[in-house]
Amino acid sequence: MQRILLFVYSIRAFLLFVGLELVAAWMLLNYNSRQGAVFLNSSGQFTGSILNTKDSFLEYFYLGSTNEALSEKNARLLKRLENLSPLGDTTFFELDSGFAHTFDFWSAKVINNSLHLHQNYLTLNKGKKQGIKVGMGVFNEQGVIGRVTGVSTNFATVISLLHTDLLVSSKIKHSGVIASTRWDGVDSKRAKLLYVPRHVEVEVGDTVVTSGFNATFPEGIHIGVIDAVNEGEETNYLDIGLEFSTDFSKLSYVYLVENSMRAELDTLTSKTNLLPNDGQ
Amino acid sequence: MTGSNVVKLGIAFLMYFMVQVFVLKDLVLFGDAFCFLYVYAILLMPIEVRSTPIMLLAFVMGILIDVFYDTPGMHTGSIVLLAFLRNPWIKVNTPRGGYDENVPPILPNMGLAWSTAYTFPLVLLHHACFFYLDFLGTSVSPSIVIRILGSVLFTFVMGNVVQLLLYTKKKGI
8 A cells, every 4th residue: 555655655756747637638628618607717706807997908909990980980970870760741650660670789899809819719808797798799890809608797708700710601792601600720811611512603893791690690791701712622613712801910999799589589490490591 | 036036037928928918019020920028937947847837827827828819719729739838848758867957948048949849839839729719700711820830930040039039158148
């Protein structure tokens, strides 16, 4: 018995090494699970507040471009408001609130971002307390950014579109063909458009937008522009490359969107035993 | 090891962590070359420190970095591997006549040849481990080699610059 203990004692460094590596492996394997709430990541209370402070120092350097983007968005919204607001001499028919009010919007600020690894995440400066929930879509005036995967009281973690596991239900705008966008981990400016059948005519320069088929994003938010169409190796599908419309290296203010009908939609699809067509 | 030495090492540990998280995290050359300078916090610990405390320190550092990088377990696993191999590797590299007492294994003390032989393989191993974990689950492309070599060079050069500028001979910092 004593010799066993002595032996264990003599290899204690190795045992500690194995133990610590197992903890690391456990962290790695557990992180991407659905219920992997906010545990040891950048949206923790302490980490979040540090990142927030860091961001408040750095944001001055980006004020110019941030202002420009916001005023651009403002101008576009004003234009749309002009088109929507009823003229004095026409009848105005208000839609039932059930139709009109499907999507709720929030705004938040990116306080942490990465784009060079294969699994990239962002951190936002709003959380549970401000009404942010897991599953909300994140976008800015340029296009889609990602989806909320974890929230703490004051911060939220977002799985970036630059994450090799995230699929976004998309469609080619002019032909209406449904596909999925997925990042291949090579270049932070380009992604792949998957599941477009060979018979579809796709042209370089076509715009890709969200399809609105999954409950995360409303229809028509920009994802990117197709810049390469090849036959590819797969027998059924084309190999399509697209260039993101979002510049992930300069994210500042973002919008979050929640489908208030999501719960109902999910119950319906699960009741009818259909998988939601979003690949997520 | 004296008390003031421990304090110095603690401050160095914190500095490496903060520089890594607040400065170097946003600094990636050509989209491929990362600088994981924090490995030097573990590499430059005094030679006398035993394996167990080194590994525990590496584990703490790895978790702190992981939390800010949102890379669960990847930095932790790599840096613990480096810490585990550090002391055996120092032993293998023992110069003729052995090591002097209380001399940390830094460039000004040990010279470029010994320092390179000591740090370069360990840094390479750490980076290879980290990027292997990062590429896991995606189609492994030849770009992983570019990424590993670019990052090792970047980290190695930065590490040597830091050692030359901020460390003085025969003493801690």
